[in-house]
Amino acid sequence: MKKWSGRFKKKLSKSFIKYTMSITVDKRLALIDIICNIAHCNMLGKIGILNKKEKHKIVGILKRIFKKIKNKEIKWRKELEDIHLNIEKQVIKKNKKLGLKLRTARSRNDLSTTELRIWVKNKIRKIFRKLKALVEIIIKLSSKSKKIIMPSLTHFQIAQPIILSHYWLCYKNMFYRDIVRFKNSYKLADYMSLGSGAVSGTSFKIDRIYLSKKLRFRKISSNSIDGVSDRDYVIDFCFSCSMCMLHISRLCEEIVIFSSKLIDFISIDERYCSGSSMMPQKKNPDIFEVMRSKAGIVISGLISIIVIMKGLPLSYNKDYQEDKQICFNTADNLVKSVEILSKVIEKIKFKKNKLKRASEKDFSAATDLAEYLTKKGIPYMKSHKIVSRIVSKFIKKGNFREINKRDLKKVTSNKYVIQFIRNYNTYNIINKKTSIGGTSIRQIKKEIKRSKKELKKLTI
Template identity: 40%
Template sequence: MSKKLWGGRFEKETDALVEKFTSSIDFDKKLYNQDIIGSIAHARMLAKCGIISKEDAALIIKGLVEIKIEIEEGNFEFTSKLEDIHMHIENRLSEKIGPVAGKLHTARSRNDQVALDMHLYVKEKTVQVVRLLEHFCGALWKLAEKHVDTVMPGYTHLQKAQPVTLGYHLKAYYYMLERDKERFCDALKRTDIMPLGACALAGTTLPTDKEYTRELLGFSRIYENTMDAVSDRDFVLEFLSCASILMVHLSRMAEEIILWNTDEFNYMELDDAFATGSSIMPQKKNPDIAELVRGKSGRVFGDLISMLTIMKGLPLAYNRDMQEDKEALFDAAETICACLEILPKVLLTAKFKKENMAEAVENSFADATYYAEYLVKKGMPFRKAHEVVGKMVSYCIKKDKKIKDLSFLELKNFSELFAEDAARGFGSTEKYNKSNYIPTSHF
């Protein structure tokens, strides 16, 4: 079990501390399926090209399928003595079928083998993320359509700014996630390249058929340069970049869920199934899911920074530093998938408090811009209209009034351009309508 597959050049046993330090099996065993898929395709290619016999290829493939079953049923032994998933599978294959197993690594290196596994993994995860985004976008759109007429304050600087609708607000996040989906789909183009056949860095003199392997594995193209093939991790960086931008959006959404659930805002209430309580304060209902999404954004950002730092100084071609790419990738992929699965359920099960949202508009100066634009329509330059309405707001604050409470005579004191239609006011939410002021796009 302790025999190294690369041990022919060495006269001493590897120190146990070195085995522990260099081992990646604790995390790269996640790639077992990708590794076996790639090995099966490679064996078929070797047989097609006459490099190994069809009988040997069949024996190898049968052994690999059995190993896959062993791993999935929990009957496979992992050890730091065998470093990584590639050596584990090859070593086990040797135990099962004997010396024929040694033919599988013909015209292949662990360098292009691990690159292939990573490409396959990122392709798979990208498709999963895109599907989750599609579901989330659908949920947001459905929720937004339900709240077409739910008036609420729009904010800038976390200050009430202008009235909008909850539906319009939610669709802002819909379009953010649509862009995220586009980014992942575009990044997939640069992931969908096959590195297998590059070997260590300079290919092989054996008569292989990379095009056939590409077809078997479902890649759209092959790397043009073998050194680039084994040293490229741009596709990992791009996945992590897309994941980080996505987490910015999810974190912003989470922040608003947290704010809206406070007594101070009181715009929504989380469903009991998607909230938690306090161990000491019986009254508490905490938005822990949203807080964790907000917090997990930092992990994903860290994964991106970690990967950028790993790659920034590496000479061509493969370097062992690149072993560190997996933990960052796995962590980010699993984190964003978990967030995308749970956050739509938080929103869809929440209760939105329409009356409180409408009251927040009523009890604010969110209608101020309406009055400024009213004066503009009457011929006043906007800068002057802005000043006039600003003075109106200042006056209202001193008198403890809202603009809608001003009489026609009070309005005339600020500008002769105000007519009786202005005195009827825009402050009542009953008078809000999409054609008048609230944004109408996509409703």
């Protein structure tokens, strides 16, 4: 069978068909293919290539095929290679004369990328909604956590005490940036390629502005070579998905660590954990481990599409066929991960007492003591040395409160040190962090309020 033209005399090799066909993947674009073909036929009718009767007939056929696809009544033929030839064959089957006119003034090259652009845009809208819902949940968790003290960590060592709300707002910022990234990815996908032809445009006086309005594109590709060969929007979409999965993975990693009995800061809802086939006592945070691994799969998709594109000459190459599978897998993994994460984080219980005790270990108030001394007129470098000497001497104590006054005086006679140690409490230390972005309750309340307003304004 010769699918393209009379150029070939020999029958196609079965192994060639099997290896190069993409219908098992791009059948997901079937409904979009119909929509693009309907818009194209309406345009051909508008410019007089199809008469009114022909246009109505072919559009009617396409609409009936659309219904059949929705009802799963069409069996896709692998020997027809891809979704475009399969649907074209369906039209020819209904009306050969009209079906043969379907390709006029277009190529599979410009049709394929236009359909993928529409798919990416639709998927971004879905991801956009789900990420906004996730951020709303995180903001709610932050609002409920203003009285819970926890340790912050640097180098995975206890650093300074913070409020749990502040921790959640950090992840709010990450996912908010993801939403902004997807908004930008949407703009890059929002260029219509249809009308670029195979590579150089077409001599038919087509109306691309009409097409772009029908297919809801805000912009039209301005160069036919770029129109069929540009996959920057795919790479950018995969990058946005990868960054989002990276953020999900970081949160999952911390939840896995925090739920370990070695640390025991949190408890995960049993509905999202598994046991062990051998060890009766086990409660494993499987859902977070799976999400963590999905991040690797999504990021590998980004690397794959970059490697595919890195050495391709202009313009269209069959290599582009692989972009769809990467796009579909990447988006599927991300959407499922965002959905499940939104459910499970609401059910996590934080162990307040353990978090507070941990936040006071390992001289977590040391920086605050150094800052206190600086406010009393001692240069910070000198304050740092004084506090370092105290910590070094009493390292086994782990907390300033455990040091008695007599032993302290052997290391320093500074009255402000003694004053600080006698009077400080963790909650007051936290609430002194009033700089913009700090962990004080005052700043947290402001940030929650600002975040809600910002999120409402964010639209595609």
